[in-house]
Amino acid sequence: MQQDQREHAESGGPPRYVTVAAEGVHETEINRSRFLCALAPAATEAEAQEFIARVRKEHPGANHNCSAYVIGADAGIQKANDDGEPGGTAGVPMLQMLLRRDIRYAVAVVTRYFGGVKLGAGGLIRAYGGAVGEALDALGTVTRRRFRLVTVTVGHERAGRLENDLRATGREVRDVHYGAEVTIELGLPETELATFRAWLADATAGQARVETGGEAFGTV
Numbered sequence: 475m476q477q478d479q480r481e482h483a484e485s486g487g488p489p490r491y492v493t494v495a496a497e498g499v500h501e502t503e504i505n506r507s508r509f510l511c512a513l514a515p516a517a518t519e520a521e522a523q524e525f526i527a528r529v530r531k532e533h534p535g536a537n538h539n540c541s542a543y544v545i546g547a548d549a550g551i552q553k554a555n556d557d558g559e560p561g562g563t564a565g566v567p568m569l570q571m572l573l574r575r576d577i578r579y580a581v582a583v584v585t586r587y588f589g590g591v592k593l594g595a596g597g598l599i600r601a602y603g604g605a606v607g608e609a610l611d612a613l614g615t616v617t618r619r620r621f622r623l624v625t626v627t628v629g630h631e632r633a634g635r636l637e638n639d640l641r642a643t644g645r646e647v648r649d650v651h652y653g654a655e656v657t658i659e660l661g662l663p664e665t666e667l668a669t670f671r672a673w674l675a676d677a678t679a680g681q682a683r684v685e686t687g688g689e690a691f692g693t694v
Contacts, residue, residue, distance in 0.1 A: 490619040491547045491578040497525075500609035504601050506589025511609035513582050519545050519553075522581035526555075529583040537588040540602060542569035543581035547620075549573065559586075559602075563595050567603030575610055582606045621646065621661030623687035624670070628656055632678050639677055645670075 497514040512529050516522035522543035530539045538557045542565050545551035552573070554565030568582050584605045593601055628636055633656035640647050640660065649659040662670055667686065674682050 490617055492576050492615050492617050493579045494577065494610065495614040495616045498609075498613040500605075500612040502601075502605055502608055503589075504597075505591040505593060507591065507593070507601070508585075508587040508589065509601055509605040510585040510587075511582060511605040512585070513580065513606075513609050513613055515579055516543060516545060516581045517579060519543070519551050522553075525581050526583050529585065533585045535587075536585045538564065538586040539583055540564035540568060540586070541581065541583045542566075542572060542606075544569070544572050544578055547578055549578060559598060560595055563598035564602045567599045568606045571603045571606040571610075575607070575615075577610065577615065582609070619663075620689055622664050622667065622689060623648075624660045624662050624667070625685045625687060626658045626660065626674065626682050627685075628658070628678060628682040630656055632681060633658070636678060636682070643673075 493515050494513045497512075499510055499512045501508060501510045503509070510533075512525075514525045516525060522545060526539070526541045526543075529541075533539060538559050540555060540557045540559060542554040543552070552569060554569040556562070556564040556566070559565075564584065568584060572580060572582060584602050626636070630652075633650075633652075637647060637650060637658060640658065646661040647658060648661055651657045651659075671684055674684060
């Protein structure tokens with residue numbers, strides 16, 4: 475995936491990243507200890523920390539609630555917490571698993587209920603890292619890419635056909651609003667803006683207006 479991201483950037487395409495498909499929990503048992511891995515997408519570090527706090531609140535009687543998260547398409551923010559397990563045996567292998575699987579904008583919390591059998595440092599590393607890997611497999615991942623938000627304003631007489639043409643050409647129509655005029659919100663790769671303007675002018679005989687906005691991410 476990292477190679478794909480580099481090649482895509484070099485080709486001028488919109489950056490892509492992989493994240494967890496949806497919030498969920500997957501449980502494994504190792505030597506009578508229960509390991510519950512909760513995964514969630516997180517757009518910001520604050521969202522990741524809020525999720526960690528929520529999971530801890532849901533499991534006040536657990537022995538450990540270890541966590542790791544990666545924020546940023548470039549993995550610019552990385553944090554791991556062992557939550558009382560021996561240093562480097564829980565949060566770090568969890569973080570390493572997220573990075574090994576090229577996961578971004580995601581948080582993992584592994585809740586452990588001790589079953590009476592000590593696993594040792596090596597066993598803990600395998601258990602915590604493995605819990606995240608198994609949860610990713612069970613809950614699934616999605617690939618997302620970055621778009622520029624574009625708003626097209628056009629008269630009612632052209633709106634229906636334009637919307638059909640936009641969808642037929644594979645462009646991502648995010649919203650349509652009918653008022654005095656019709657506004658159509660799209661998500662377009664940055665590199666396609668100039669081409670799109672030319673296409674739109676031809677398709678509407680120059681009767682549509684285009685405004686560019688902020689960024690958004692969509693599923694590939």
